[in-house]
Amino acid sequence: MTMAMTTGASAGTTLGASAAEKGRYFGAAVAVNKLSNSTYTTILNREFNSVVAENEMKWASNEPQQGVFNHSSGDRLVSHAQANGMSVRGHTLLWHAQQPGWAQGMSGSALRSAMINHVTQVATHYRGKIHSWDVVNEAFADGGSGGRRDSNLQRTGNDWIEAAFRAADAADPGAKLCYNDYNTDGINAKSTGIYNMVRDFKSRGVPIDCVGFQSHLGTSLASDYQANLQRFADLGVDVQITELDVMTGGNQANIFGAVTRACMNVSRCTGITVWGVRDCDSWRGSDNALLFDCNGNKKAAYTNVLNALNAGPGIPTTPPTTTPPPTDPPPTTPPPTTGGCSASVSLNSWNGGFVASVKVTAGSAGTNGWNVSVTLPSGAGVTNTWSATASGSSGTVRFASVDYNSRLTAGQVAEFGFQGTGSGAGMTPTCTAS
Ligand code: G2I
Secondary structure: OOOOOOOOOOOOOOHHHHHHHOOOEEEEEEOHHHHHOHHHHHHHHHHOOEEEEOOOOOHHHHOOEOOEOOOHHHHHHHHHHHHOOOEEEEEEEEEOOOOOHHHHOOOHHHHHHHHHHHHHHHHHHOOOOOOEEEEEEOOEOOOOOOOEOOOOOHHHOOOHHHHHHHHHHHHOOOOEEEEEEOOOOOOOHHHHHHHHHHHHHHHHOOOOOEEEEOOEEOOOOOOOHHHHHHHHHOOOOEEEEEEEEEOOOOOHHHHHHHHHHHHHHOOOEEEEEEOOOEHHHOOOHHHOOOOEOOOOOEOHHHHHHHHHHHHOOOOOOOOOOOOOOOOOOOOOOOOOOOOOEEEEEEEEEEOOEEEEEEEEEEOOOOEOOEEEEEEOOOOOEEEEEEOOEEEOOOOEEEEEOOOOOOOEOOOOEEEEEEEEEOOOOOOOOEEEEO
16 A cells, blocks of 8 residues: 655745744754753744844943953854854944943933944844844834834934944944834834834835734733734834743633734734744743743644744745846946946934045946045044944045955945944045956
């Protein structure tokens, strides 16, 4: 007798594989010191294809003294992820909590400058290695106001969030940049406040790519959970479930399943992260809020999540690009210059400082290397630079291409940036190519 074979090709048997079949990731928050525990890493490596550091990439952890960075734990997680084919969420560049003492004591333009420097340095350190960054975490108030939470960061000016997104974009243009918050699990005053901010950012070109819904849940799920995800997706951002855990009780397994189905039903919901591996790893302690019990056994909630992943629709893939017919007219946009290169600068300024993002466009001959000269207004100074090497820090400063962005084909664009003190207004860059 010949038996039909089930290959499992269309129904994964682990959370990560099932999510991947649907074009998504399924991740866990990791306490980096537990990576040496083999029970823990066995589950992590088997089930998950994305990780996020539960605490180790927070400001207090990686910049314990001003300007002194320690990325050892974060790097360890990134290496583990790379060795095991997992993507990495970055959590979090700026948050009112878990700030180092030195930042807690700062205010005004000194704090604004320190905060932008933190974003720039950390995003630059991990450049190219982070799938999505929680650029700003939990900046909205609970309750009915729909407004911002008071914090030292908020008191530097209401534009602190967009300043952070611009700095993160300049430092790591390839990462998805997310705003992340909790108590946003339905259409309510807080989620609507965030919705309005995202809509405003999209209309003004502030570089935001995604919104994270932490989803630390109790014993019921808002009936408009999916509708809320969808209204954000309709603004043109991805949505992600970023810190899912659910209070134990009769509904736990159902709620985990319902959250997973909601994500699957929203084509821009690109992944789910649970906030820990086993119940005993969770910050929620006796809530037993996760998918594995303390012995590492799969719970009913696990089965519901896996089934929902396997039953859900995949993310529509973009149709393959068709080769244009040979008679197509050449592109109508002329190259920006003939030979040489051109440069333009965009500024993100605050009282006492700025971040400049510079675009270099190669002329018709392409480049083997390029230099951009910028004359700073008097009193202004460059404090750090990324994706270029600076000569000088005031007056006329020359920025030279680095190995990975020297060679540009005709019309190709490279971007670099620098942070400065004082005012950067009115800078006119000039570009020369070699
Ligand atoms: O509070 C739950 C999460 C809410 N959203 C943002 C997340 O970043 C946050 O994670 C939690 C971690 O799960 C906890 O592990 O953030 C807490 C801090 O606000 C973390 O707790 C801290 C303790 O407060 C510290 O005493 C401890 O040293 O964990 C640290 C490392 O174990």
